[in-house]
Amino acid sequence: MDNKLKELLEELNAVVMYGSLDCPGRIAFPPILEGKAVIYIDTKLTETQQKTVLIHELGHLAKQRDEKELYDVTISMKMKMEYGANKFMIKYLFSNYIDVTGDDPHSVNYLEFMRQNDIPSRDENIVKEVILNY
Secondary structure, eight states, X not given: OOHHHHHHHHHTTEEEEEXXXXXXXXXXXXXXXXXXXXXXXXXXSOHHHHHHHHHHHHHHHHHHGGGXXXXXXXXXXXXHHHHHHHHHHHHHHHHHHHHHHXXXXXXXXXXXXXXXXXXXXXXXXXXXXXXXXX
């Protein structure tokens, strides 16, 4: 895990645990940890997928920590929150991609960026939006 992610975990008062899950990842707030978030990541995922899921879950914490009760209220609220977490993840990954490659952000092959970061095609429009507004 890179230092930037470690700093983000600390800033958001979260820890990561890995194990066999029935979903890619999830967040819990065990009462014994007094407000600290635990992000669970499925060990059956590839390393790239685990990183992507971790950043997605951090997006939920960063953008929606105080709104977690609303997640299951309506399907539209759930979709809005998932969109926000996906956008957070893609912004993080794209910024890191530009830092590492030194490429001009507007000349990046977005499909190659998506492939390298295991971003599903359903998020193509978010990727295009992030690149356009970078």
